[in-house]
Amino acid sequence: MIKKNKKVLLKKITVKAGKVLLVLFAISLLQVLLLNWINPFTSSVIIQRQIKSFFSGKNPVKYEWYNYKDISKEMALAVIASEDQNFPEHFGFDIEQINKAIKESKRKRRLRGASTITQQVAKNLFLWEDKSFIRKGFEAYYTLLLELLWNKKRIIEVYLNIAQTGNNIFGVGSASKIYFKIPPLKLSPDKCALIAAILPNPVRFSIINPSEYIKNRQVWILEQMSQLGGIDYIKNL
Template identity: 50%
Template sequence: MNPQRPANTFRTPPQQGPRPKTGNASAQRPASSGRASSAEKSASGKLAKVRRFIRERPLLERVYWTLLKTFLWLFFGSFAYVIALKYVPVWITPLIVTRWVDTFGTDESSHVYKKWRSYDKISKEAALAVVSSEDQNFPTHWGFDFDEIQDAIKENQTRKRPRGASTISQQVAKNVFLWNGRSYIRKGLEVYFTALIELIWGKKRILEVYLNVAETGPMTFGVEAASQRYYGHSAASLSRDEAARIAAVLPNPRLFSIRKPSNYIQRRTRQIARQMRYLGGQKYIRNL
């Protein structure tokens, strides 16, 4: 006699009880949904009124579309320009044009000293020197050094001459894409272009451009032009002291001189050289 087989509980469908009664779906919705829907309707109604207001005025509609198209052209154009300059040497900048125009009607020579050199053909002592003097957190920040900005704000409350806190990335964005001056519009564009070049170019390209476009003397731009003009040799063979002296004049290259350094520039050169050793030498910027 075969024993009775146990029931397969995995295949036997469970006993279904009576289904719970469903009430009114609208009654089960949270009370806030009604307020949210009314707010959405109000917003869409206001937007429809604005559109109708613009359509009823052809001149205003034409101005609106012109401004919108201009904004889109500038936005996508600037994006494409930044991408192009990731691979193409930066031969001209607004600062170079400004300095050249300033020579009109003066005894100052209008000849521009500028020679582009790739990052691999520039002494890494020059790269380390500008990082040590201008932006020691350059390898790690994302375009903005917020700690330096906070320190500068605190110090400027008591200083007669305000201290800046611009990073190398911000200086490149300003020199390559923007004009000189102080305004909220220019500062906002500086933030925009700084974020773009950090995203698209990367650290090595930003530093390469900075070493080629930074003003290093009267009508002199880039460390290659400065090295040949003031030291008589290429930037590829710059020594630590020579690179530190170039970096020392960067805050005001039209006032300070590489060829005839003042006591201040000599002291600042020694300070930068010490900072270069303190950071560990060229290995500090090796992995940009």
């Protein structure tokens, strides 16, 4: 009798868990589908920063959306050259870079980042900021959804708008207006490369007073942009 009751209880738990997972899947699917057509007015990371800013009373968040057609194509090329050169080809995960990161970590005992642009969009748009395995699991899940339901142009468009580009500054449009006093469509290749250069740590690195490291990184990004073939590399996104 006890054994039978345990089986019944286990079945009920399994059914309820299945229903919960189905609801969560439906919600996440709806999220991604809607944001393919509706421009996000915020992101998960921006909301977290807004909360911190509200309680600290410092550095209000600056975020302004710009459509892909209103952003210099050199800007899209610069972030791809800097962050994810295989972006047009991979399906959300760059296995080559992941393997390189693992090999490098064995030598230096420190794991460098190997996140693709799609993974960064998944994290910044939908998730919270930490490095737990749970968050990484959700990131992988949303990455697959984005690659399945969005095209590459939409992914890079959202990335260019929600990537952090300064202390509580989000998006290349905001960076362009704040740092250079011009709309993002007017950004030169040099300025695009400079913005891309600070993306790994936009709070520590400065666009206004770039260090020698950032200047060298800017030059490297410009070289990579040229080697990739210029904006022809992204014309089919």
